Amino acid sequence: MNERKRQVLLTAQRLFINKGFSTTSVQDILDESRISKGTFYNYFSSKNECLIAILxxxxxxxxxxxxxxxxxxxxxxxxxxxxxxxxxxxxxxxxxxxxxxxxxxxxxxxxxxxxxxxxxxxxxxxxxxxxxxxxxxxxxxxxxxxxxxxxxxxxxxxxxxxxxxxxxxxxxxxxxxxxxxxxxxxxxxxxxxxxxxxxxxxxxxxxxxGEEMETKAQLLERLTGFLELLGEETRPAAKQYVQFLLDELRTECPRVFVLESVVRSFREAFVGLSHEPEAHELAYKVWSYVDSKG
Amino acid sequence: MNERKRQVLLTAQRLFINKGFSTTSVQDILDESRISKGTFYNYFSSKNECLIAILxxxxxxxxxxxxxxxxxxxxxxxxxxxxxxxxxxxxxxxxxxxxxxxxxxxxxxxxxxxxxxxxxxxxxxxxxxxxxxxxxxxxxxxxxxxxxxxxxxxxxxxxxxxxxxxxxxxxxxxxxxxxxxxxxxxxxxxxxxxxxxxxxxxxxxxxxxGEEMETKAQLLERLTGFLELLGEETRPAAKQYVQFLLDELRTECPRVFVLESVVRSFREAFVGLSHEPEAHELAYKVWSYVDSKG
DNA sequence: CATTTTTTGGACTATCGGTATAATATATTC
DNA sequence: GAATATATTATACCGATAGTCCAAAAAATG
Structure with a gap:
């Protein structure tokens, strides 16, 4: 998800909270997040879809x-x-x-x-x-x-x-x-x-x-993609969690209790960092995968 | 309440039930009940007021x-x-x-x-x-x-x-x-x-x-007004309830248990008659009055 | 630099609740 | 029955809404 799109989402959320959903117009969102109508409807197919993303x-x-x-x-x-x-x-x-x-x-x-x-x-x-x-x-x-x-x-x-x-x-x-x-x-x-x-x-x-479950392959792909996304400025301590999750998931029988612990540390390691949203999203995916297996 | 107004109310209620409140437009109500916009806004100051009347x-x-x-x-x-x-x-x-x-x-x-x-x-x-x-x-x-x-x-x-x-x-x-x-x-x-x-x-x-409680005087006035409203075609059996309620209420200390019984019979006597809505309304008023005293 | 993708901003549509009004129909009253 | 008052109609209009469309500008990409 785009960084700007995420900003728009947060702005919309704030407006929905303060003014209510039905009383917040799309124009309000546009004004507040300084984007154009075209961009909004490029991100979300409708005001409702925007709300769904928030929820x-x-x-x-x-x-x-x-x-x-x-x-x-x-x-x-x-x-x-x-x-x-x-x-x-x-x-x-x-x-x-x-x-x-x-x-x-x-x-x-x-x-x-x-x-x-x-x-x-x-x-x-x-x-x-x-x-x-x-x-x-x-x-x-x-x-x-x-x-x-x-x-x-x-x-x-x-x-x-x-x-x-x-x-x-x-x-x-x-x-x-x-x-x-x-x-x-x-x-x-x-x-x-x-x-x-x-x-x-x-x-x-x-x-x-149940939301469409990802296959193990898709999950691994996302993790490797995330690893490549991380630049040099990211602390190696943060990166190593991703690498560990990848290795553990690739084993024949990943140990659930280990995944549980590490995925939490992984998410916590990215709190406050620029890639926190993606890390959170990934944590969610891994949890879903773990639950489906255990 | 006007008879026509009541018809509009029933039509609106039916539409709200079938299509939902927000998805039923005032225009829908106008089309369905064959009245003009002016009449609707003569009856109700807004769509919301119309709903309130129904509720x-x-x-x-x-x-x-x-x-x-x-x-x-x-x-x-x-x-x-x-x-x-x-x-x-x-x-x-x-x-x-x-x-x-x-x-x-x-x-x-x-x-x-x-x-x-x-x-x-x-x-x-x-x-x-x-x-x-x-x-x-x-x-x-x-x-x-x-x-x-x-x-x-x-x-x-x-x-x-x-x-x-x-x-x-x-x-x-x-x-x-x-x-x-x-x-x-x-x-x-x-x-x-x-x-x-x-x-x-x-x-x-x-x-x-609490909805504005009517005074005893107002209640008596309504009852007498209702009595006058009833034409010759109304069965005397139905009318006598109203007269009895009037007499009993006018006594110094109306007997609650008598009022209870009679107001029910009074309402039931008008079921199916042309003045049923008014009778029902009056029954409600009497009940409110009785409750406030008892 | 060239190409592709994203963003822009405004014009446009259709619908909404609600207002205003002038003409018409229906009751009421004398 | 005529005069008056009230209720109803039809329609034009208002501002705001969600959403569409599109050509031009800007930004990212190779």
Missing amino acids: EHARNEASVRRRELLIGQDLSDKNILIEQISIRMHVNREQNLLPIYEAVFHSGDDDLKTFIKNMFLAEFSWLSKRLVDVYGKEVAPHAADCAVMFFGMMQQLLHVWSAVSKEEIDTSKLVSFVMRKIDSIISGMIDANDIFLHEDVFHKLNSDQ | EHARNEASVRRRELLIGQDLSDKNILIEQISIRMHVNREQNLLPIYEAVFHSGDDDLKTFIKNMFLAEFSWLSKRLVDVYGKEVAPHAADCAVMFFGMMQQLLHVWSAVSKEEIDTSKLVSFVMRKIDSIISGMIDANDIFLHEDVFHKLNSDQ
Whole structure:
């Protein structure tokens, strides 16, 4: 992705946050980022596509940080899950995306609608899986219900809070509060075999919606391309992570725990550097690949 | 309210349901209801005001039916509460209002935003009170949390259901399901004194947002006006309810239980008649008055 | 320097919500 | 029934919107 395009994206994001999506005109973006109309529509095929790019970036951001939290940790640690959920909330709040999600969910554009829908369903699917990790496999039949209710409670409490209170909300307090409610709910559901949604509501989504997975070859190609991109001014310490990832991935059976550790260090090494965005993007790709294998 | 205006309102509602609010243009409404632009803007000062009129009508509809359900019943009967909640869901579904609420909640128009916001907060406030009715006054400190979570769970489950399933949702099954979750949650909250929202988050709303209450004199005036409006073709049986309500209200201390019964019969007597809308409106006013006194 | 790619800026289209108005139709009143 | 008041119509108009198109200028590339 072009550097200028990224600037435009950031400007658009800032405007959407401050003024709202529908009330921000394309002209506003043009004025603010000092580009011409032609350039904008060269970058994005429409205002909606521009928004989608922003949302995708936020999703990847949250995704990477969530995965890094799990490195070397116990999957069943409830506090880790709380932190992971808080991360999404933080990203959403920092970027003020929640209103955008909802404002756009019922908009006229079908692409935009299905994009947001899939985003939400993917989130539910993820939380379902994690709830089984934490509470054990006997909650599997109820995981979908619980995941959906979790988000429902959280989102609605958040709405009311911001509608009636001026104070900044305490994110982890909210997440912990809702998690305790799930604690209370779960045993009763299991005892009474109380189910509303089918257990496998999200299975179909995982297969057809999942962003196109890259092949190992494509991933290696991206990494080598990135390595060549790095000039002499980049610290060798930063470069060596890329080289290591390449070597490890090329082995017959790459060690997952090693990849996990190194990809995090790799991303962190590029924070603040000029190629941070590309590094982040790559980290996301590697994580996706690792997840698909493990 | 003019008869023609009501027709326009119904047409607009149908279009909003079928095409969505933002994607329905004023021109669409004009074409469909065969009126001119001038007439439309004579009826409504804007497209948003037109929507507000629709939403207000739906709210009154649900409100009247809910109150009627309570006549002669035990306030603490949980099944009645379930029915009452189902009513709102039915009205919303019949009129497909949920998407409209959400689509509009983050729109640019401030009037519209605060209208919807107040509508939701009034709903939370109502449910808080009813939860105390049902579960006892010791849940009062947690009623706001529970009410908000109730709606959060319900709404999110509804979203997912309609996103992944073609079948029509079983409303009372959903409401009962969520109510059972509240059952599970409440005792734990009381034991641990677990609170997120303040108990009185909604109190402020009730005072300043509450639609302008009519004085007794205004109410009597409306009733007499309605009585005069009724021509000779109206059945005396229908008229006598109005006369009775007038007499009872004029007494020093109107008996609430009598008003409750009669106002329901009054409304039912006009179902299908030409003055049904006005009768419904009046029933709503009387209910509001009764509630404010009782 | 020559070629290719990107960027520019403005003209243009169609639609939107909303305003203004003058002419016409429908009620109401005397 | 005539006079008056009110409601409705049709249409032109406004400013703002998202998006298209294109020729010229600028910048990057070999």
